[in-house]
Amino acid sequence: MAALSPDAILLTGRVAVVTGAARGIGRAIAEAFEAFGAQVAVCDRDKPRRDRDQPRRDRTDQGKGGALAMTLDVRDPVAVEVFARAVAERWGRVDVLVNNAGGTFHAPFADVSAKGERTLIEENFTQVTGMIRSMLPLMGAGASIINVTSSEAHQAAPGFAVYAAMKAALESLTRSLALELAPRGIRVNAIAPDALPTEGESGVRESMPAGEFDPVRVPPLGRLGDPGDAAGAAVFLAGDLARFVTGATVHVDGGIHAAGGWRRV
Numbered sequence: 001m002a003a004l005s006p007d008a009i010l011l012t013g014r015v016a017v018v019t020g021a022a023r024g025i026g027r028a029i030a031e032a033f034e035a036f037g038a039q040v041a042v043c044d045r046d047k048p049r050r051d052r053d054q055p056r057r058d059r060t061d062q063g064k065g066g067a068l069a070m071t072l073d074v075r076d077p078v079a080v081e082v083f084a085r086a087v088a089e090r091w092g093r094v095d096v097l098v099n100n101a102g103g104t105f106h107a108p109f110a111d112v113s114a115k116g117e118r119t120l121i122e123e124n125f126t127q128v129t130g131m132i133r134s135m136l137p138l139m140g141a142g143a144s145i146i147n148v149t150s151s152e153a154h155q156a157a158p159g160f161a162v163y164a165a166m167k168a169a170l171e172s173l174t175r176s177l178a179l180e181l182a183p184r185g186i187r188v189n190a191i192a193p194d195a196l197p198t199e200g201e202s203g204v205r206e207s208m209p210a211g212e213f214d215p216v217r218v219p220p221l222g223r224l225g226d227p228g229d230a231a232g233a234a235v236f237l238a239g240d241l242a243r244f245v246t247g248a249t250v251h252v253d254g255g256i257h258a259a260g261g262w263r264r265v
């Protein structure tokens with residue numbers, strides 16, 4: 001294995017797929033990947049905002065690059081296949097797949113309907129297995145998968161029991177696939193965020209009734225983070241600096257996971 005050079009941080013020429021990239025963490029990851037040299041394919045059920053905000057998305061790079069943005073629901077297997085085909089037609093391969101799309105709502109476990117539960121399971125777990133199966137045929141040695149989970153995968157989450165269970169399932173899937181795909185040279189890792197203010201995160205927090213369980217609001221680092229903090233971990237995991245890292249979880253949470261039940265008073 002060659003010695004690392006500072007260039008190992010770069011993702012030059014790599015083809016990266018990011019789901020849920022219209023805003024928040026997914027958008028920050030897609031932008032960081034592009035800044036570090038990757039060619040990026042994004043999808044979201046909302047129209048990707050970068051299409052509206054940043055026309056440079058349509059630029060072409062050496063005739064074969066340029067970003068690809070598709071509006072789709074990752075829970076729709078037909079739409080995901082169309083997306084995978086578009087990526088295959090544009091680049092013929094995928095080097096990085098970031099399963100970022102996900103979400104939840106607050107509800108006491110007993111109040112979650114069967115339909116609501118199915119939605120949470122599809123939104124946070126089965127769409128990821130479907131996306132991985134669709135993209136795997138395009139992935140070869142050196143490729144990597146990054147699943148965005150949550151600190152809730154590692155602790156109790158009252159009012160979010162099904163979401164937390166699905167994120168925990170995603171952590172388990174990450175480790176199993178790390179072993180299954182190791183012989184193909186494909187790494188599989190997770191990023192477990194918390195306390196990164198986004199539209200989704202603040203919407204969920206605002207929906208929580210006062211006076212019930214309260215999650216830690218100020219991480220041990222003493223401040224909230226930023227979606228770009230998760231992007232930093234994604235750039236690391238996607239590139240050669242992490243070439244021997246698989247089956248791992250990077251906690252991007254200002255220390256919340258490490259703190260367990262401890263908090264400064």
Ligand SMILES: NC(=O)c1ccc[n+]([C@@H]2O[C@H](COP(=O)([O-])OP(=O)(O)OC[C@H]3O[C@@H](n4cnc5c(N)ncnc54)[C@H](O)[C@@H]3O)[C@@H](O)[C@H]2O)c1
Nearest residue numbers: 020024025044045073074101102150194195196198200201
């Ligand atoms: N922000 C945090 O602190 C935090 C904490 C824990 C976990 N997470 C996880 O990080 C990921 C990103 O969260 P965020 O905070 O950026 O949320 P966000 O709601 O701001 O952004 C999520 C993006 O994903 C898209 N999306 C969601 N479901 C989709 C679907 N079915 N099909 C297509 N697109 C879909 C949304 O339209 C949105 O653009 C999620 O998986 C979330 O569970 C975030």
